[in-house]
Amino acid sequence: MTHRFESVESVREGLAAVDYLADDAIAGIAFLADRLGKPVLIEGPAGTGKTQLAKSMAEMSGARLIRLQCYEGLDESKALYEWNYKKQLLRIQTEGDESTWDDIQNDIFSNDFLLERPLLEAIRAEDPVVLLIDEVDRVEVETEALLLELLSDYQVSIPELGTLEAKQIPLVFLTSNNTRELSEALKRRCLFLHLDYPTMEREKEIVLNKVPDITEHLADQVARIVRSIRQLELKKAPSVSETIDWARTLIILGIEQISENDAKETLNVLLKYRSDIDRVLKEFTTNSTAHFEASAS
Amino acid sequence: MVDLASVAETAPDPGADSPLFQLLEGFITDLRTAGLPVSLSENIDAARAIREIPLEDRNAFKYALAATLVKNYSHWRTFETLFEVYFSMRGSEYALGDDGDQFGDGEPDMDQDGERPPGEGGQGGGDGLSPEELAEMLYQALLNGDNALMRAIARQAVKRFAGMEPGRPVGGTYYLYRTLRNLELDGMLERLMEQARKDAGEMSALEERLERDEFDDRIDKLKKEVEAEIRRRLVADRGAEAMAKTLRKPLPEDVDFMHASREEMINLRKAIYPLTRKLAVRLARKRRHGRKGPLDFRSTVRHSLSYGGVPAELKFRYPRPSKPEIMVVADISGSVASFARFTLHLVYAISGQFSKVRAFVFIDGLDEVTSYFEGVDDIAEAVHRVNTEADVVWVDGHSDYGHAFEVFWETYGHDINSKTTVMILGDARNNYHASQAWIMKEIEQRSRKLFWLNPEPKAYWDTGDSIVGEYAAHCDGLFEVRNLRQLEKFVDNLA
Helix, strand or coil: CCCCCCCHHHHHHHHHHCCCCCCHHHHHHHHHHHHHCCCEEEECCCCCCHHHHHHHHHHHHCCEEEEEECCCCCCHHHHCEEECHHHHHHHHHHCCCCCCHHHHHHHHCCHHHEEECHHHHHHHCCCCEEEEEECHHHCCHHHHHHHHHHHHHCEEEECCCEEEECCCCCEEEEEECCCCCCCHHHHHHCEEEECCCCCHHHHHHHHHHHCCCCCHHHHHHHHHHHHHHHHCCCCCCCCHHHHHHHHHHHHHCCCCCCCHHHHHHHHHHHCCCHHHHHHHHHHHHCCHHHHHHHHHC | CCCHHHHHHHCCCCCCCCHHHHHHHHHHHHHHHCCCCCCHHHHHHHHHHHHHCCCCCHHHHHHHHHHHHCCCHHHHHHHHHHHHHHHCCCCHHHCCCCCCCCCCCCCCCCCCHHHCCCCCHHHHCCCCCCHHHHHHHHHHHHHHCCHHHHHHHHHHHHHHHCCCCCCCCCCHHHHHHHHHHHHCHHHHHHHHHHHHHHHHCCCCHHHHHHHHHHHHHHHHHHHHHHHHHHHHHHHHHHCHHHHHHHHCCCCHHHCCHHHCCHHHHHHHHHHHHHHHHHHHHHHHHHHHHCCCCCECHHHHHHHHHHHCCCCCCCCECCCCCCCCEEEEEEECCHHHHHHHHHHHHHHHHHHCCCCEEEEEEECCCEEECHHHHCCCCCHHHHHHHHHHHCCCCCCCCCCCHHHHHHHHHHHHHHHCCCCEEEEEECCCECCCCCCCCHHHHHHHHHCCEEEEEECCCHHHCCCCCECHHHHHCCCCEEEECCCHHHHHHHHHHHC
16 A cells, blocks of 8 residues: 655645645644554544644645534435435336336436535545544444444445445545544544644744735734633633634724733633633733732632 | 663664553553553554654654653643653753663763753853852843753753752652752842842733743743653653652543642532533533424425425424533532532532523521622632632531521522523531431422532442441432542533
């Protein structure tokens, strides 16, 4: 089997070329996923670039991205395949009297009547593909089982057709917001990557990378403020994408040095709950000695 | 201790019986003993993974191992600690130069050229420095955020202050405490802040706050360096297997609520949010899938067109979601104080997830505290208010479940209906008061479900003044909930 990537370093550089800044964990695991031919389960808070990683991997390796968005009630016919019964009916009705039952049966359960859904599409793709199974924690535990065969053996069994094996092993990414514990069976088949909020240094890099025209100084300030905000206990901590939005807002407003007032007026870009905004304002605008006493009491 | 660096050099593709694999075996055994569920197939994956990733890239190596072995983020800390123990002295960051055995035979000498990180220049050295000079250097390092210098100082500080002797049966925390005490970090933050104020001239509250967080972060890094250094030396002294044993801490989900330390409590609180979200999702799912609604005639006819007008596929309306009501009745007396604190956090967390959660607390009297949690952003504040303002003392402030339940039944009993799930949290240590267990029976009959969560170990139930059995006879379920793992199981049962 040929590998896609030479080394961990080449993964990192490749991702950087498509504007995704990978840290050691991301690059290492993406590399490993290719080498071991295993899917990657990405878990972490919302807005840390889980989905983006899969997209960037696809872009970087020039592969087609096939995406399966999971939701409650997702079933085989929407994830794997479905028989196009309307076409089948039509086929039966147009048939004259001379054909036998066997002929028809063989005919209507053939590829022509098969509707491909994302998972099957990924398996049968001739060109390189990246399969993204998004928010896998949204499906029921029972539905998870439908992924298992695909994830471990890269094959799909269709009773009427037999087992379809993958033409090539696709890169598979699963994302989860951890709203429920995924089954052991699923976890065991995957490499596990926890994507947390980036460190301050990395976030600064990301902002510099994603927001054109931003000065190093402003990016630094943005990253520092966001880090401090994340340390508070909030309903919803600011995500990376919100950090970027905030930085863009500041650029549009022509702000080069964030003053307390600027922060106050643009905070709603970063935080989406009234109570969070109040909390941050209270925390950051009262002076630190008072804060110190409060935390000591 | 096997020298991994040389192994990796001589055998780029090690066989199954190579030292590296033996080390991995030991590592995985210790992970399992620590409670991580590492399956055989994951073991094999890890073995495959370490063939692909060079040991020299220590970070990538660590993450590669983690990706195959750790499938739950709360286990990460345990993994990291053990990893440090087994693989800490390897990798370019801690390159030892040509002399690979140096750590094996005693005190490493930080003045050696090979050991000094690049960029450190001449000032990293050291034994000749006076304590004052060292403190000054530390101050400079923190002020400028010089990581290399900080690492060098951490090493020097451990060597100088920890007083480590080979074979001394003392845990790492003792050395850590000694080292940090001598570094006098407490005053450091203020000193750094003063300097920053001086440099910047006038600082707004926001800037002050940012500076403080930055310095906090650096001091934290230093502490971690010191901790790592101590661990490295202990491993060199005692060997990885012995160290792994002494460092073993319970996983967050195994920490006992009743005896959790402050730090553990904070970790627990972080872990509780996903759990409550799961609770909400599970309940909602059950609501939606429990029963189908009435026939949806329009939809059925529409779909029948695909079958030539035969209504082959019946369509149903979605059932009207019933909004479950939860009533939490929690004991906040001294005997279960820490559990109560945790419970209140839990209550707070669920109250955001359901439309109707009512919280009651009691000792010998009972009071409703639902309003304390409404529109509050600071949970500590709410808990504080509950503890100080709630009217829970009736006579003497010793638990009296009987009376508390009586009050509950008389005042709020009529609010219980067939949609209400009642959860009672407490150890049922009733101080030999009347149990009034009949109330449980009444509640059980009127409510949808009645559960009792007990933070005491099962062995203590119904001993002394505990009468949990008497109450539980009327409950739909009695659960021992001493740690997160058990709480999670309860949530599982609930759905």
